[in-house]
Amino acid sequence: MDLVANNLSYKPDDQYHLNEVSFNFKEGNLYTILGRTLSGKTTLLKTIAGLLTPDSGEIEFDGKNFLKIPVWERNVAMVYQQFINYPHLNVFENIAFPLKQRKIDQSIIKEKVMDALKSVGLLGYENRKIQELSGGQQQRVSLARSLVKNAKILLLDEPLVNLDYKLREQLREEFKNLFSKGLADETILIYSTTDPRETMELNGEVIVLDEGKVLQVGPAKEIFENPNSLKVAEISNDPPMNIIEAKISDNQIRFEGIDVEAPQHLSKLTEDGLKIGLRSSDIELNENGHEFEVELAEISGSETLLHLKRGDTKIIVSIEEVLNFKIHDKVKINFKINRAYAFYANGKLASSPFGGLNG
Amino acid sequence: MNKLYIFLKYFFIVVWTVFVVAPFLWALTTSFKDFQSVNGGVTYIPWVDFEPNLEGWKVLIKSPAKGGVDIIEPYFNSLFVTCTASLISIILGTLSAYALSRYTFKAGFVKNNDITFFFISQRIMPPIVLSIPFFLFLSSINLLDSLTGLIVVYIVLLMPIAVWIMVDFFNKVPREIDETALIDGCNPYQAFLKVVLPNSIPGLIVAGMFCIIFGWIDFFFAFILTFTEVQLLPVKIVALNSSVTPWWSLSASALVSVAPLIIVAFIVERYLSKGNLSGAIK
Numbered sequence: 311m312d313l314v315a316n317n318l319s320y321k322p323d324d325q326y327h328l329n330e331v332s333f334n335f336k337e338g339n340l341y342t343i344l345g346r347t348l349s350g351k352t353t354l355l356k357t358i359a360g361l362l363t364p365d366s367g368e369i370e371f372d373g374k375n376f377l378k379i380p381v382w383e384r385n386v387a388m389v390y391q392q393f394i395n396y397p398h399l400n401v402f403e404n405i406a407f408p409l410k411q412r413k414i415d416q417s418i419i420k421e422k423v424m425d426a427l428k429s430v431g432l433l434g435y436e437n438r439k440i441q442e443l444s445g446g447q448q449q450r451v452s453l454a455r456s457l458v459k460n461a462k463i464l465l466l467d468e469p470l471v472n473l474d475y476k477l478r479e480q481l482r483e484e485f486k487n488l489f490s491k492g493l494a495d496e497t498i499l500i501y502s503t504t505d506p507r508e509t510m511e512l513n514g515e516v517i518v519l520d521e522g523k524v525l526q527v528g529p530a531k532e533i534f535e536n537p538n539s540l541k542v543a544e545i546s547n548d549p550p551m552n553i554i555e556a557k558i559s560d561n562q563i564r565f566e567g568i569d570v571e572a573p574q575h576l577s578k579l580t581e582d583g584l585k586i587g588l589r590s591s592d593i594e595l596n597e598n599g600h601e602f603e604v605e606l607a608e609i610s611g612s613e614t615l616l617h618l619k620r621g622d623t624k625i626i627v628s629i630e631e632v633l634n635f636k637i638h639d640k641v642k643i644n645f646k647i648n649r650a651y652a653f654y655a656n657g658k659l660a661s662s663p664f665g666g667l668n669g
Numbered sequence: 670m671n672k673l674y675i676f677l678k679y680f681f682i683v684v685w686t687v688f689v690v691a692p693f694l695w696a697l698t699t700s701f702k703d704f705q706s707v708n709g710g711v712t713y714i715p716w717v718d719f720e721p722n723l724e725g726w727k728v729l730i731k732s733p734a735k736g737g738v739d740i741i742e743p744y745f746n747s748l749f750v751t752c753t754a755s756l757i758s759i760i761l762g763t764l765s766a767y768a769l770s771r772y773t774f775k776a777g778f779v780k781n782n783d784i785t786f787f788f789i790s791q792r793i794m795p796p797i798v799l800s801i802p803f804f805l806f807l808s809s810i811n812l813l814d815s816l817t818g819l820i821v822v823y824i825v826l827l828m829p830i831a832v833w834i835m836v837d838f839f840n841k842v843p844r845e846i847d848e849t850a851l852i853d854g855c856n857p858y859q860a861f862l863k864v865v866l867p868n869s870i871p872g873l874i875v876a877g878m879f880c881i882i883f884g885w886i887d888f889f890f891a892f893i894l895t896f897t898e899v900q901l902l903p904v905k906i907v908a909l910n911s912s913v914t915p916w917w918s919l920s921a922s923a924l925v926s927v928a929p930l931i932i933v934a935f936i937v938e939r940y941l942s943k944g945n946l947s948g949a950i951k
Contacts, residue, residue: 361848381851388852394845398867411854455853 311337311372313358313463313498318367320353320522327353328364329522335498337462340489340514342530343502346545350522351502355465358500359386371463384463387456391468393448395440401427401451402436408459426454429488446477457488466501470508482508506548510534518542535664540657543587549615551651552593552625554586563647566621568600573648575661583655588645590615590628596644607635616641693924700725700921707916725917729925740905740922747885747902748929750816754823755880759873761824762831767861769832770839771847785836788829796889807894814898822890827880834879838872839865874937881933885926902926 313335320328327350335341343351356362358369360381369376376384387408395404405426409419427433430450440448449469456464469485470478489499489512503509509516509530516533518525525545526538537543543551556565561577563570563586576586602618602625609615609632616627616635627643635641652660698713701721712718731737765788768774769781791799803822804813812818842865850860866873891901900908906922909915 356848359848359852361851380856381848382854382856384852386852388849390845390849392843392845394843394849396846396849396864396868398864408853411859452849459853 311462311496311498312370313376314370315358316368316370318354318357318364318369320357320362320364326350326522328357328367331367331519331522331524333517333524333527335500337496337498340499340501340512342509342512342514342516343500343519344504344506344509344516344533344545345502345519346504349519351504351519352467353522354519355388355467355500355502358463359388359465360384385459385461386463386465387459387461388465389449389452389456389467389469391471393445393452393472395448395451395455397440399440400436401432401438401440401443404440404451405455405458408455422458423454426458429457430454431484446473446481449473449481460497462496463498463500466499468502468504471504482511486512506534506546509546516546518545520545536659536662537651538659540585540587540653540659543651543653543659547589549590549626549628551587551589553653554588554623554625556584556586557582558584558652563650566623568620570645570647573650573663575648575663575665576650576652579652579660581654581660584660585653585655587651587653588625588647588649590626592646592649593625593627593643594646595627595629596642599642599644601640601642604635604637604639604641606637607633618643693927696920696923699916700918700924702917704913725915725921728915728918729921738905738909738918740902740925743900743902743905744925746816746899747926750819750823750901751881751884754820754827754884755877757820758824758827758831758880759877762828762876763835763866763869763873765828766832766835767839767865769836771844785832788832791825791829792833800890800893803890804893813894814896816899818894819891819899819901822894823884823887826887826890827884830879830883831876834876835869835872838869838876842868874940878933878937882930885930 313333315331315333318328318331319326329350331350331354333341343354345351353362357364358376360376360379363377371384396407399407402423405423406419409422414422423436424433427436430453432447432450432454435443435447440451443451449472453469470481473481499514501512501514513530515527516530517527518533520541526533526542528536533542533546537546540553544553554565556563558564558572558576558579561572563572563576565586600620602620604616605619605624606617607614608617612630612632614629614631614633614635616629618625618627618641649663651662654660698715699707701715701723702712702719703722703724706712706719709719715721728737729740732739769785774781774784803825807813807818807822810818812821846864846868847857847860850864851857855863886903887901888903888907891904892907895901895904902922903926906919906926909919909922
């Protein structure tokens, strides 16, 4: 049972929320929609759920026109980024709600709700009020409510974004376990997120969305290794990929008075206006390297993010240890240039170290 | 410091209580007085200051033929009109408010906010402006001087209150709750009845209280739109007044007319203190 969309467009105001979106989702798979805020992720999920009707385009599920089926008959489940539960019901009643709606036998409901509670680790909480739970627990309840239905399509709209760091890590791990257990072989799981790391960890098929347009579709590894454009490279890296305007001639990459020998996959490129893309983790501190000035140093967790500047070129370097720098310090860095990407002036990928296009 | 604080606290509570309760006590003692006791200087304590009697109360239930005023029928008329009009206003008002909060309406330049304002504007106009159209309208459909006519008019007056309070309330209930209900298999009516309404009980109670209070205390329209067939309590109480003001029966009728509101207030207060109203919606 496939979920197929053709040219979905939705433009409620002067901006496209969805712009000619097409996809073909197959059952038993995990799809990750990666995009920045306001890129149309939630709109797309709501359209699939039936809460929004697109201006044009069509959705088919199992060969049937999905747009003609109202939300309440679609058999989808959705978890919102805000923790949405029914405040007037307790935990058990919340999870049982979709089953009661289907008039299922009381004893079966009880069994299923207990199973769902167990799988989200909330056994023993069934008589609690929703307001007594922490954010993470509330989100588990809404996850349990969406699992209990055995829906054919499960939509998760940035389910972890409103949780604190620790809980996010923990729940993400549990999600992965749940998904890998094979929720049900017929389920189509659609997960939207802004976080590239989450995308890579979930390791499903990725749809990169920006301003309502699908930029690239492919397995997570493929998106990471061969982003087809500058935009995708920006969206799928956190911190964003460093973009350096450079010239390549005589086998040398030149920018800001620095000459670096071009690796094989870049050496044949001679066009004007080339942009070299290099991940923040592919730049390292090195005594014999090129001198840059520190603009800002931020420590996040066990990582140090260095914002550096030389002439008009600004780059970000991430270092896997906690180091202290002062603003205007001089540091010397080396580029792992054989991992560099090249993009044409129009933003299209010119060459990637992983063998995309010219490589 | 602490003792002073406690002293001040109780001092102000006592002062405030006296302030609030005194009028009721005054009305209560006056209702048992006769002409001499009212006009013969300030008296407070029954049997000591004055000799209590039940004349003031008896007048209220005696038929006019026996020199009484008989407020029993107007009393039940008022109860019936207020409760019916409030109930219908709450039902219609809640439904309209939900529609205005969740759906987008457009007719030319008229949009949701304009419709909401239209409802509220019914209360902005001074009642006197509405009285003539109401009078003509009711007389054209032969409902002047009837309970049905009064109920119709009160619905027009009370429904804006319900719409106003409930629109504001529904706007604070996250839309995602309705959407989740739809996804969980409810059609829009079920989503409203099973999910939105149970979470809106605090708003319903507030709106209901306002409707009942405004309906119950209205004198103006009850006075203009009724003559002899039906009468409402506020009009009847005012009619008690004659060349000699019967303070005793006025006091008694004032106490009787406040009673339903006090009962409503106590029930709501019980409900409030149980914590059922708070924390339903974050």
